[in-house]
Amino acid sequence: MPETANIKKNFLINILPIFFLLLSACAINGSIFRNKHQAFVSDDFVIVKTTAQDTFSSLAAYYLKDPNKGWQIAEFNRMTTLIPGQELIIPLSPFNKAGLKANGYQTVPILVYHNFSKKKSDKTAVSQNDFEAQMKYLKQNGYHVVSIDQLLNFIDYKTQLPEKSIVITFDDAWRSAFDIALPILIKYGFTATFFIYTDFIGGGKALTWKQIETLSKIGFDIQCQTKTHRNLAVPKKNESLKEYFKSIEMEINYPKKLIKSKLNIDCKYLAYPYGETNNLVIALLKKYGYQAAFTIDRNPNPFFVDKYKIYRSVIYGSYDMDNFKNNLSVFQKTELK
Amino acid sequence: MRKSINVTLMIIMLSLFSGWASPVDTFGDDSHKGPEKSQRDKSVFSSSYYLKKAMTYKNNDELQLALFFLKIAAALSPSDMEIAGKVTDLKLTIDRKSKSHFRKGEKFYSQNNIEKARNQFLTVLRYDPDNKDALDYLKNKLIPKEYINYTFEQNDSLKTISNKFYKDPELVFLIVYFN
Numbered sequence A: 001m002p003e004t005a006n007i008k009k010n011f012l013i014n015i016l017p018i019f020f021l022l023l024s025a026c027a028i029n030g031s032i033f034r035n036k037h038q039a040f041v042s043d044d045f046v047i048v049k050t051t052a053q054d055t056f057s058s059l060a061a062y063y064l065k066d067p068n069k070g071w072q073i074a075e076f077n078r079m080t081t082l083i084p085g086q087e088l089i090i091p092l093s094p095f096n097k098a099g100l101k102a103n104g105y106q107t108v109p110i111l112v113y114h115n116f117s118k119k120k121s122d123k124t125a126v127s128q129n130d131f132e133a134q135m136k137y138l139k140q141n142g143y144h145v146v147s148i149d150q151l152l153n154f155i156d157y158k159t160q161l162p163e164k165s166i167v168i169t170f171d172d173a174w175r176s177a178f179d180i181a182l183p184i185l186i187k188y189g190f191t192a193t194f195f196i197y198t199d200f201i202g203g204g205k206a207l208t209w210k211q212i213e214t215l216s217k218i219g220f221d222i223q224c225q226t227k228t229h230r231n232l233a234v235p236k237k238n239e240s241l242k243e244y245f246k247s248i249e250m251e252i253n254y255p256k257k258l259i260k261s262k263l264n265i266d267c268k269y270l271a272y273p274y275g276e277t278n279n280l281v282i283a284l285l286k287k288y289g290y291q292a293a294f295t296i297d298r299n300p301n302p303f304f305v306d307k308y309k310i311y312r313s314v315i316y317g318s319y320d321m322d323n324f325k326n327n328l329s330v331f332q333k334t335e336l337k
Numbered sequence B: 001m002r003k004s005i006n007v008t009l010m011i012i013m014l015s016l017f018s019g020w021a022s023p024v025d026t027f028g029d030d031s032h033k034g035p036e037k038s039q040r041d042k043s044v045f046s047s048s049y050y051l052k053k054a055m056t057y058k059n060n061d062e063l064q065l066a067l068f069f070l071k072i073a074a075a076l077s078p079s080d081m082e083i084a085g086k087v088t089d090l091k092l093t094i095d096r097k098s099k100s101h102f103r104k105g106e107k108f109y110s111q112n113n114i115e116k117a118r119n120q121f122l123t124v125l126r127y128d129p130d131n132k133d134a135l136d137y138l139k140n141k142l143i144p145k146e147y148i149n150y151t152f153e154q155n156d157s158l159k160t161i162s163n164k165f166y167k168d169p170e171l172v173f174l175i176v177y178f179n
Helices: A002-032 A056-064 A067-076 A128-140 A148-155 A175-188 A209-217 A241-263 A279-287 A321-325 B002-018 B047-059 B063-076 B081-110 B114-127 B132-141 B158-166 B169-178
Strands: A038-041 A045-049 A087-091 A104-106 A110-113 A165-172 A193-196 A221-224 A269-271 A292-294 A331-333
Touching: A045 A056, A045 B063, A056 A067, A056 A087, A067 A087, A128 A175, A128 A321, A148 A165, A148 A221, A148 A292, A165 A175, A175 A209, A193 A209, A193 A269, A209 A221, A209 A241, A221 A241, A221 A269, A241 A279, A241 B169, A279 B169, B047 B063, B047 B081, B063 B081, B063 B114, B081 B114, B081 B132, B114 B132, B158 B169
Parallel strands: A110 A165, A165 A193, A193 A221, A269 A292
Antiparallel strands: A038 A045, A045 A087, A104 A331
16 A cells, blocks of 8 residues: 555656646647637638738638638638738638629639640640740639649539639640649649540650659549540441440540559549540440549530530640630629529 | 645646636637637627628629628627518528529420520529529539430330330340440
């Protein structure tokens, strides 16, 4: 018994003070960095008077638990900069999931690039300078480059996107996309999706599996564009319907399996070669678990777009900045009242 | 015994200095914590400002925003019956307008006027973002299907169905594959 009493005594003298010291240190540290707001918090919104330390991002980090949602606060309050002492409303859930207004609805453009060249551009190869100028334009003009996953959440009416949202995609798997476009994307902090057709991989001008793995590891999205890049919508000459069916089934199924085995990535989306599709192709895509598919019909996307006919706009090497800007429409005017 | 008292005193002192467990109700940048519902600063904010904003949105036919700001005004002045009445009235207006546009949308849909039907259902959703029926039209009924649902009838065979829909009895394999 006396031994037990000694243990208790030692615990009280030695361990407890250290425990409380540590706890106190944490509390002192927290209070130094506290950023005092006058605020009113309800279930649906917060009213806050901003301080000099606040940014949209810091407010979103605290109140919405996501620093990337600063745009949600900025757009709701229709402001671009914060002034200390300003009264702000922070909606605690999306306030306009489909981007609907009395005079129209939100649309999201998707850009498609193919090949790139260091200097000269041609029909499909965009020059390095042109690509840099286009990305710079997006950055300087407040566009938010979002992923296809984010776009699909918007299309599924689950989450709201920033008013000026855009998606960037690359078709085929050209090596020049890695050598020329990638450093520019990284410079501007933009994400993108690479649709690859697997027979092309490892060819002279194509990406290697190693490069595709690198793209995936640094956060870029890898998706399918069939095995051979055949036109899925049109049977070949002398191809019976049964042969055509077997062929497109293989085009849809094989690359999905290959990408899974090489990179452990589940392909959810497919870009149609030449942008063409038909009902049989769509039925097969659904059977093989694809959640959406992409054409090259030149339109931006409202939330009610057909998920298996999502629009994209090809950016050609011959485009000047005006041609480029014509593909960035983020709102469709129509009377909704 | 004296040593024990010293230890206890030290603990109390540490707690006081640190502010540990103190009831300060401020919002910090420690983002792991998140906001808690608080009425503390309610008097700082004016309900009349939000009421005015709500009326501006209402006049511009932005009824969801008007409702949102009316709810803010109501939360700041919970005993103000006039604001509570405005909330109720606006909800009724939203309900009436969304029902009217939904009926128009269904009429256009029955006439196969897809474009006009879509605009009506979009208008419903603008007034009433949680309207599941309008959303169903926009996301399902207005999008062409790549298949037809067919109920097997007496005397049907796969070949007759294939002939009926594909005009080719040899395409039975497609029906078999997808079923």
